[in-house]
Amino acid sequence: MQRDTEEIYPLGCKRKVAGEYRVHYYGYWIKIYEPPADSLSAKKKLIEALTRRLFNHVEHGINIPGSRLTEARAAYDAEQDPALKRVKGGMLAGALFNRATDIFTRLVELQAAGVEIDSDNGLMRECGRCLQEALELGRSVRHRSGEEGIDEMWGEPFKAFSVPVESFYESRYIKIALTMRDIDLIAGELCDTFGNRPRFKGIFDLVVSFADAAKIKTETLRTDKSIFDVWASFAVSAEQLLAFVPDDADCTDAERRDLDLGVRLIRQGTELLSDITRARVPMPKSTRDFVARCADYRLRAPSC
Secondary structure (H helix, E strand, O other): OOOOOOOOOOOOEEEEEEOOEEEEEEOOEEOOOOOOOOHHHHHHHHHHHHHHHHHHEOOOOOOOHHHHHHHHHHHHHHOOOOOHHHHHHHHHHHHHHHHHHHHHHHHHHHOOOOOOOOOOOOOHHHHHHHHHHHHHHHOOOOOOOOEEEEEHHHHHHHHHHOOOOOHHHHHHHHHHHHHHHHHHHHHHHHHHHHHHOOOOOHHHHHHHHHHHHHHHHHHHHOOOOOOHHHHHHHHHHHHHHOOOOOOOOOOHHHHHHHHHHHHHHHHHHHHHHHHHHHHHOHHHHHHHHHHHHHHHHHHHHOOO
């Protein structure tokens, strides 16, 4: 993706790049999608999509139906063990999210029947309370990798509820730019760590290809007609990077151990890039930890 400095192009600047309109944030030109009209119906569809997306990326077992909210709250309130309470808090957050979606569904049905729904409606306020409480509880829920939480995704349905749809779309472009920044950071660490090592010849081009495919995947909606090519390129470039085998001819035992550690680090980086790309939000703790592991490898394995 083309990058330019923020001094030349201000944040939020829009222009045509390679024949399509893009918006500039933090050095990245991101593909623009036309937001739907701002309505209860549009917000319902958006919150449903964001909720499905959230549950697809967090740890298993917290997608509790909104109809079981009372049970989930009782289980959470009664729990004393900190580890168990964290998980039950995630289950309560899931029930709250689903309750909010349930409420929105009914409001849209009423609106379709001609009933006017204003922002001060009691059910609208209840929906906002459910999303806000879920946001607080969701801070302790982990990504499916188990490495960290993804707070940004818990806040998205509440933001979609509380701001105009167009404003929500603009905020997503900022997060996509920050995601692309972390993709470049992780890819850069892999290239710096392995790109000039003779036994890892060829890894540089594989990493760059995967990072480019990951950034395109990050900015592309699943409804885009190009998704078939975009996803296929992303998946295949990940497979090629994971399949990389360094040259271990005439290695000493110590060198072979260093090579094995290097291959493990490449796989960890590939998996982290994949997690970030699919979630479309940064994962700062995991990224910091990976950068530290790369630095440690460069010190411990200087010869391979």
